[in-house]
Amino acid sequence: MTEIAVLGLSHRSAPVELRERVAFQEGKLPTALSAVREELKLPECVILSTCNRVELYTLIPERDGHEAKLKGFLSRFHRLEPESLDSGFYWHLQPDSVRHLFRVAAGLDSMVVGESEILGQVRDAYTQAVSHGSVGAVFHRLFQTAIRAGKAVRSRTKIGEGAVSVSSVGVELARRIFRDLPSKTILVLGAGQIAKSTLACLKAQGTRKILVANRTQEAAVPLAESVGGQVVPFTDLSASVTQADIVICSTAADRYLLTRPQIQAIMSARRQRPLFLIDISVPRNLDPQIGQLENVYLYDIDDLEGISSSNLQMRLGEMEACSEIVEREMNGFLNRFNGS
Amino acid sequence: MIFSHVFIIFASYAAFVLALLTGVLFLAQESRLKRKDPTLLASHVVPLEVLDRINLYAVVAGFTLFSAGMLTGSRLARLEWGSYFNGDPKELWSLVTWGAYAAVLALRLTRGLRGRRVVFLSVMSFALLAFTFFGVNYLTGTRHAFIG
Numbered sequence: 001m002t003e004i005a006v007l008g009l010s011h012r013s014a015p016v017e018l019r020e021r022v023a024f025q026e027g028k029l030p031t032a033l034s035a036v037r038e039e040l041k042l043p044e045c046v047i048l049s050t051c052n053r054v055e056l057y058t059l060i061p062e063r064d065g066h067e068a069k070l071k072g073f074l075s076r077f078h079r080l081e082p083e084s085l086d087s088g089f090y091w092h093l094q095p096d097s098v099r100h101l102f103r104v105a106a107g108l109d110s111m112v113v114g115e116s117e118i119l120g121q122v123r124d125a126y127t128q129a130v131s132h133g134s135v136g137a138v139f140h141r142l143f144q145t146a147i148r149a150g151k152a153v154r155s156r157t158k159i160g161e162g163a164v165s166v167s168s169v170g171v172e173l174a175r176r177i178f179r180d181l182p183s184k185t186i187l188v189l190g191a192g193q194i195a196k197s198t199l200a201c202l203k204a205q206g207t208r209k210i211l212v213a214n215r216t217q218e219a220a221v222p223l224a225e226s227v228g229g230q231v232v233p234f235t236d237l238s239a240s241v242t243q244a245d246i247v248i249c250s251t252a253a254d255r256y257l258l259t260r261p262q263i264q265a266i267m268s269a270r271r272q273r274p275l276f277l278i279d280i281s282v283p284r285n286l287d288p289q290i291g292q293l294e295n296v297y298l299y300d301i302d303d304l305e306g307i308s309s310s311n312l313q314m315r316l317g318e319m320e321a322c323s324e325i326v327e328r329e330m331n332g333f334l335n336r337f338n339g340s
Numbered sequence: 341m342i343f344s345h346v347f348i349i350f351a352s353y354a355a356f357v358l359a360l361l362t363g364v365l366f367l368a369q370e371s372r373l374k375r376k377d378p379t380l381l382a383s384h385v386v387p388l389e390v391l392d393r394i395n396l397y398a399v400v401a402g403f404t405l406f407s408a409g410m411l412t413g414s415r416l417a418r419l420e421w422g423s424y425f426n427g428d429p430k431e432l433w434s435l436v437t438w439g440a441y442a443a444v445l446a447l448r449l450t451r452g453l454r455g456r457r458v459v460f461l462s463v464m465s466f467a468l469l470a471f472t473f474f475g476v477n478y479l480t481g482t483r484h485a486f487i488g
Binding site for chain 1: 369373374376378379380381382385387388389390393452453454455456457
């Protein structure tokens with residue numbers, strides 16, 4: 001009797017060094033799919049290959065021997081020593097294989113629980129396999145049900161809600177303060193990695209006016225160019241902050257760049273328009289007392305991480321409800337599969 | 341004329357109620373932002389700037405209507421009771437309430453203040469308004485009683 005099986009490895013089971021070696025580049029997927037079909041004589045196959053997981057879903061005629069055959073195929077295809085594939089992999093048969101796919105599609109197996117990108121990646125893997133003739137009646141039904149279950153989990157629970165990265169928390173906070181983000185001005189002090197990703201998230205909201213200040217002009221210019229911003233002098237921060245609505249600060253300075261009296265003067269110059277300050281630097285660059293001023297909202301890295309971990313906790317709290325939906329969808333699918 | 345007086349005053353109350361609601365929402369949300377409440381992002385809310393703006397517009401509308409209501413009222417008083425101002429508790433407390441909202445607007449429009457403190461003042465002014473509307477009738481003898 002045919003059976004749905006999955007051979008794979010993910011961020012849970014294998015280090016990135018191994019994952020990147022067995023990952024399929026997009027252009028290689030057609031060759032891989034037809035090799036599985038012709039060499040291994042497996043009529044239905046979908047390959048899901050992302051930076052966090054590589055998984056081969058196959059429809060096998062009987063339980064025995066296929067794990068080794070598929071690993072043999074991987075080592076031949078990627079030109080790897082067969083021994084290097086001895087550990088790090090999981091091999092699931094029904095019903096675990098089906099459950100695994102449904103959980104993956106729902107984002108329950110993701111590194112960031114509940115992230116939505118994976119559902120699109122599952123859909124892409126499925127359509128690619130369809131267009132190369134590797135999907136038959138069983139996998140059509142399997143993947144369509146998996147995608148539907150993924151959507152159901154997302155819409156009926158809070159698994160995808162609440163920002164969980166520091167940069168998206170910054171953006172979400174800005175949306176609770178400001179009316180019209182695209183019309184706001186962002187000032188970036190320093191050029192740390194989190195500052196860049198926060199800036200990228202804000203730009204994705206449509207914000208166009210970006211000011212960049214750095215102690216060294218050489219660092220400011222490329223950052224300003226890459227984000228379409230304007231370089232402003234580091235020596236006259238007050239003038240720049242007066243113009244800005246959101247300030248992202250991540251310099252290596254070992255003292256406060258802005259103090260409470262300075263911001264107080266700036267706030268009256270800007271007629272009390274709200275000011276949102278994100279201080280990602282350690283040690284902090286903005287005097288914490290600034291946060292006591294009216295219409296000023298100051299968040300440091302701990303504040304942002306506190307919110308992101310609270311949101312992650314909330315997502316984890318939704319896991320049980322999500323698993324129930326997955327189990328229900330899986331049982332429905334298996335009943336129809338075994339009945340047909 | 342009595343109807344236009346009552347209608348205008350009630351319309352001003354409607355605007356002041358809107359100012360109260362947006363004001364309370366603003367204060368609650370502002371305080372969560374300042375406290376860095378970790379559950380802040382779990383719910384969808386109206387941005388502070390929007391609440392602040394609606395609060396301002398509602399106070400402007402309410403104040404304008406309330407002023408017009410007081411004018412029609414004083415003309416009515418001249419006709420009915422013989423004088424523009426008769427020292428009726430309703431008249432006195434209306435003046436106090438009018439003064440409170442005038443102060444809120446003065447701070448906002450001339451001093452350019454916004455945010456927590458002026459929003460708080462607008463919420464407090466509503467307490468005066470509520471007293472003018474309910475309290476005066478219960479606690480004092482007024483000729484503005486609705487019944488009798």
